[in-house]
Amino acid sequence: MAWITFCLLYVFWAMAGTSTRAQSSCSVPPEEQPWIDGLQVLMETSVAKSNFVNPSILIAMNLAGPYNLEAQKLLTNKLIASDNADLTKGQLALTIMALTSSCRDTGSQVSILQKKMENWEPSSPGADPSAFYGPSLAILALCQKNSEATLPIAALFAKTLMSDPSPFSVDTEAVATLALTCMYNRIPVGSEENYRDLFGEALKVLVDSISLRIKSDGIIGDIYSTGLAMQALSVTPEQPMKKWDCEKTMDTILKEIKQGKFQNPMSISQILPTLKGKTYLDVPRVTCGPDHGVPPTVNDYPTPVPTSVSNITVIYTINNQLKGVDLTFHWTIEVSVKSGSVLLVVLEEAQRKDSKFKFETKMTSWGLMISSINNIAENANQKTYWQLLSGKTPLNEGAAYYIPSNYEHITANFTQY
Numbered sequence: 001m002a003w004i005t006f007c008l009l010y011v012f013w014a015m016a017g018t019s020t021r022a023q024s025s026c027s028v029p030p031e032e033q034p035w036i037d038g039l040q041v042l043m044e045t046s047v048a049k050s051n052f053v054n055p056s057i058l059i060a061m062n063l064a065g066p067y068n069l070e071a072q073k074l075l076t077n078k079l080i081a082s083d084n085a086d087l088t089k090g091q092l093a094l095t096i097m098a099l100t101s102s103c104r105d106t107g108s109q110v111s112i113l114q115k116k117m118e119n120w121e122p123s124s125p126g127a128d129p130s131a132f133y134g135p136s137l138a139i140l141a142l143c144q145k146n147s148e149a150t151l152p153i154a155a156l157f158a159k160t161l162m163s164d165p166s167p168f169s170v171d172t173e174a175v176a177t178l179a180l181t182c183m184y185n186r187i188p189v190g191s192e193e194n195y196r197d198l199f200g201e202a203l204k205v206l207v208d209s210i211s212l213r214i215k216s217d218g219i220i221g222d223i224y225s226t227g228l229a230m231q232a233l234s235v236t237p238e239q240p241m242k243k244w245d246c247e248k249t250m251d252t253i254l255k256e257i258k259q260g261k262f263q264n265p266m267s268i269s270q271i272l273p274t275l276k277g278k279t280y281l282d283v284p285r286v287t288c289g290p291d292h293g294v295p296p297t298v299n300d301y302p303t304p305v306p307t308s309v310s311n312i313t314v315i316y317t318i319n320n321q322l323k324g325v326d327l328t329f330h331w332t333i334e335v336s337v338k339s340g341s342v343l344l345v346v347l348e349e350a351q352r353k354d355s356k357f358k359f360e361t362k363m364t365s366w367g368l369m370i371s372s373i374n375n376i377a378e379n380a381n382q383k384t385y386w387q388l389l390s391g392k393t394p395l396n397e398g399a400a401y402y403i404p405s406n407y408e409h410i411t412a413n414f415t416q417y
């Protein structure tokens, strides 16, 4: 009798399980949870290892519920102590959201950002695909702090966005969607109806465009824009013209995580909220208390496979056809490095063998960026940078994370965005 009851219960449980999974938009299956915990631990561990103060990590940690309270405190205090003077709009916006997620005061930062956005001069139409990324973060942060005062700025932002004929990057469209969804949800009662129409119209354009970048495996843009795009598509009031299969995207992302594609703490910070069923719109709703974070038992959380110890050969070209008529160069070198080395090791080995290949880096939220090669330096005003390619395909990771294979041809090409 007990046995039959057990069987019936089991069947009932199994059916209930399938039906909830079918209708719930999409979440990480419980048996995959250790991978997500592993990512969060990796991200939180990076805080103590680096001096770089990264607000995106604090946002993700607080949205997920921090495991490492020491790291959370350290990052919060460093952010409070840091100087806001030379922060860009985007950096200021992330700082505001990070401090808000830690329940700290942001009054002074908000007024600086508000002024910056009131003086915002939209870049000329057809500028680079990421020109709206920072301003989108700014609208998002200001919306969460004082949506009413942000209405006129957001309206100008939405109009400019729609009148720009150039394609945007998926990352940019995703952050702009989050920003305008926040505004859309907070239009004060009794205010003019046309705000609703305006934001709705801009959101429709954005989500349609995002939905057209959904690939057959569910990846939206590339794997590193998918986290932000998932956040955007899960909150938007406008339905995209091409239907989004959240489960499929989630399955592919989990596969990529298992292959070790999310080692960069910044990349984790952009995917983790979605994996935990959260978005940046939840930042003002984080509750701060001492009862946070039961650390998972992650002694045995999965780690990527180790690499072998043999050497590989990488062909490395540096090319500048852009700057200084008599400074142009196109040089190629072959270097031998340990199999499994990141691209940065290739660059170091090339520099050691031949001083023409000398290079410089700068620290950013995504890690080391190649800022200069053979004395030719990137310049934001001239919109120049060193693009990294494998063959003719741009890399989707930086030099400190990308792992070249044997006889791969890597090019650093000085170009414009």
Ligand code: B12
Residues within 6 Å of the ligand: 088, 089, 090, 091, 092, 094, 130, 133, 134, 169, 171, 172, 221, 222, 223, 224, 225, 228, 264, 267, 270, 364, 365, 366, 367, 368, 369, 370, 371, 380, 385, 386, 387, 388, 389, 394, 395, 396, 397, 398, 399, 401, 417
């Ligand atoms: C704008 C942008 C750029 C601009 C930045 C300059 C500018 N003035 O706008 C340019 C075109 C130079 C650029 C270059 C590259 N980028 Co980029 N970029 C972005 C984007 C869309 C927004 C960044 C931003 O403004 N953040 C907001 C501000 C407030 O934060 P911030 O920390 O101050 O931003 C700085 C850093 O993000 C840094 N940066 C930008 N990209 C990259 C990439 C790497 C590897 C590093 C170390 C730093 C870095 O430049 C920003 C401005 O100073 C992000 C999208 C995203 N999801 O984050 C991709 C993104 C960060 N970039 C990416 C990549 C792959 C690159 C390149 C490696 C591409 C290539 N094949 O060459 C190169 C870097 C090569 C090098 N020399 O080391 C990937 C990184 C993925 C990963 N796992 O590492 C992202 C996530 C895009 C994507 N979805 O794939 N990028």
Ligand SMILES: *[C@@H]1O[C@H](CO)[C@@H](O)[C@H](O)[C@H]1NC(C)=O
Residues within 6 Å of the ligand: 311, 336, 337, 338, 341, 349
């Ligand atoms: C193997 O690679 C290392 C650099 O990682 C280099 O110093 C060494 O000379 C290489 N060995 C051979 C046999 O090329």
Ligand SMILES: *[C@@H]1O[C@H](CO)[C@@H](O)[C@H](O)[C@H]1NC(C)=O
Residues within 6 Å of the ligand: 319, 321, 322, 389, 392, 413, 414, 415, 416
């Ligand atoms: C390298 O940069 C130059 C200058 O912007 C450009 O004309 C060329 O097409 C680029 N090459 C590759 C392989 O992207």
